[in-house]
Amino acid sequence: MFGVTSTLNGSLLMTHWDVHHLPRADGKTFLVTGGNAGIGYFVAEQLAGSGATVLLGSRNATKAETAMASIRSRVPDARLGHLRLDLSDLSSLESSVDSLEIERLDAVVCNAGVLLEDQPRRETAEGLELTFATNHLGHFVLAHQLMPLLEAAEAGRVVTTGSFVGKSAELDLDDLQSERDYQPKRTYARSKLAQMLFAFELDRRLRAAGSTVLSVVDHPGGALxxxxxxxxxxxxxxxxxxxxxxxxxxxxxxxxxxxxxxLDPAVRGGEMFGPRVFGLRGEPRREPVRGKLADTALAARLWAASVGLTGIGVTR
Structure with a gap:
């Protein structure tokens, strides 16, 4: 069972995390990008079981409705909603967030992503390489647009879903758009590394600004x-x-x-969670942040490049 104990200084310490007995989150609101399919769907389904209101970020309303019906078949009292969200269209994200009729957002799970296997390089309407724009830049802009709602929560969280393959990727800051040598799987891996670097840099900036919002990284291991x-x-x-x-x-x-x-009340900003067994499978545990993921200079340079490509920062 899930348990929390209180230490002498008043902080919360997890005694055990049980994936089948989650803590209640009644009254909270979470947004899951890509919540209509894949891992994002299961994140939404599991969070719905905690009593929270879960918003599925998806550009396809029909697929979102199918996903919500599926969740309700397993969680009859689920509180669900759909936010039309196209992460590949950066200019649309401000109006998408403006359409949210909520006063605060307790967490956003930046999960949505694309992998264009066996396809030629494609660009968005804004002239950005599609995979990098959707997976990284879209979430970079979305976090900026959501920050006022996250700061209105008692302890908002930005949870960024990285990838096991992203850990071993090499980020070419001089070719973030993969213009010189486009390879779909490599471009995908680089975009996931960029997401994780962004998330760690975001937390450093939030801490420096005295914000109550936390930025945390997760990865699913080998999920087939x-x-x-x-x-x-x-x-x-x-x-x-x-x-x-x-x-x-x-x-x-x-x-x-x-x-x-x-959901874990013991989570701290800048942490990373992944599967227990070799980072590939099993119950989630806290992982050390090292190697490229701990490279603060690389993350700062990526941040500056992301600002240059999108025209905005993230924290206000």
Whole structure:
């Protein structure tokens, strides 16, 4: 069972985190980008079970409705909503956030992303490489637009979903748009590294500004479609699951680190959560932040480049 103990100085300490018995979050509001499918769907489903209001950020209203119906079939009293959100269209994000009829936002899970396998390089209407724009720059701008709502919460959180492959990527700050040598999987990995670097830099800036908002990173480990439980948004997979099931996991389990990053009262800004077993599968645990992820100079340079590409900062 989930438990919290109080230390002498009044801080909260987790005694155990049980993915099947989450703490209640009644009265709170969470936004999950890409909440209509994949890991984002399972993040939304699990957070809905905590009693919170969960908003699914998706550009496709029909897919969002299907996802919400699926969640309600498992969480009958779920409080859900849809926010039309197209992260590849940076100019649309301000109006999307303005359409939210809420006074505060307790957390945003920056989960949505694209991987354009076996496709040529594509650009957004604003002339930005599509994968990097959607996965990193879209969330960079979204965090800026949401900051007043996050600061209105008692302790708002920006939870950024990175990737295991992002840890080993090399970020070319002179070619963030992959104009010289575009390779879809490499571009995706670089975009996920950029997301994680942004999240850690965001927390440093929030702490320096005295903000109550925390920025936290999670990653799902090795989450495969073939190991994922069936849902209307994710049909039952076929084929054999062995031996992948010994090393990897489904997307339901891949959602656990993000859910913990949102709900665990012991979470602190600048932390990272991933699966327990070799960072690939298992219950979520706190991971050390090291290597490129701890490179503050690299993160600061990426931040400056992101401001240059979008024209905005993130903290006000």
């Amino acid at each position: 479609d073939s190991l994922t439980p069936a849902r209307p948004v994710h049909p039952a997979p076929g084929g054999r699951k062995f031996p992948a099931g010994l090393l990897l996991q489904g997307k339901e389990a891949g959602a656990w680190p993000a859910v913990r990053a949102v």
